[in-house]
Amino acid sequence: MFRPSLTSVISIALLGLAACGPLPVYYDEGKDQTRTNSDTLTCKVAALKQAPVANQIRHRPPVYYPGRQHCSNGHCWTTSGDWVDGGTYTVDVNQGLRSQLEQRCMAQKGYRRLELPRCSKEQIAALQSLPGSTQRGAGLSENACAVQQSNGNTVILPPL
Template sequence: MQRSSTIAAGAVLLALTTACGPLPVYYKQGAAVSRLQSDELTCATQALKDAPVANEVRQRPPVYYPGRQVCHGSGCYYRPGYWADGGIYTVDVNKPLRQRLEKSCMAAKGYQQIALKRCTRQDAAALPGPRLAPLTEASCAQRNRDGSTVIRTGG
């Protein structure tokens, strides 16, 4: 029971860390936002065709917890050791290749991948322009619910 709580807490921490850290985005100064979105979709689709999802089911090794002596008042007894299942998980073995293919495709179209801070609520209220403006210290990015990314220059 305690182990599953630890795993759940770790998953929440990982989700918060990835949701709060810098956001990787593709950028080419002066490019039309609609062109960027189209190029991203084209490259992602081609990468998916070239390196399709290839999920493999894997299992972590079981873990042995040894027994221990427990003493209360005048008597002692031994708790037996036990094995805990290592857990089963799925890995897409083509994901790293697919990411490299997409990055290469975008580089061939003149984009570079950069990491921008995530926009605050006030930053997100500003409407982006039709073209990617020069980056400033105030530049930030936000991921939309549909998976698209918006870069805001903050100026």
Template sequence: MYIKQRLTAFSLVLLGVTSCGPLPVYYNSGKDQARTNSDEIDCAVQALSEAPVANEIRQRAPIYYPGHRHCGPGGCWSSPGYWVDGGTYTVDVNQGLRSQVEQRCMARKGYQRLELPRCSKEQVAALQSQPSSARRGAGLSENACAVQQSDGSTVILPPL
């Protein structure tokens, strides 16, 4: 039970750290954000056709908890040890290859992959107040940031 609690705590910390870290984006100074998102979808579809999902079910090793020796006023006794199933999980063995195919496709279209800091709440609020026609890439400044939309697309914002 203690191991599950530690794994859950570690997973939550890892999730928190990854949501605050930089956001990987593709950038080409000659293309607007809508075109970039369209090219990224095209490359993702191509990568999925060249390296389709190939899930494999794997099993973790079982865990053995040894018994304990207990002693009291009436004498000593031993509790037996026991095994706990390690559980199963699924792995997409083509995920790494699919990512490489997508990155290669985007590079052929003239994009470079960058990691930009995530935008602050103020920058996101400014984005939402703009009309959708104004959300095109305005060039990449030194203090640019990125935000991931609910549809999965990424928008690069110039600093406020």
């Protein structure tokens, strides 16, 4: 019998909430999005060389579901409990270090790390069609938001 563990239910809920939260972006007022993406890729590659992926296999402890007591016509009995495997997962033990190395590299290039709200579909359509939205050096607008593209790049709208 499959019974989802509390850990797996909480993990799924947190993943769903994370998709709604703000996106971390690197920002330097004097640089356009193409340059930012190029610098980000350069820093990610450098960080990956310094702290390569190092996956470790981990095991969650098994979970015991105790049996139940049943009574009928004055006679009671208890069914046996069930042990359910806690599951196996992998952890990249260098992920935190790699993230720090990337952030340091970007800071050395003059970027600040910000968190911007995710753009709604309506915002994307409206902000991409703004006149003069390709001007540089104006800084972040009040209604700036971020979109994560399928290639992993994060784009700030309106365009800088």
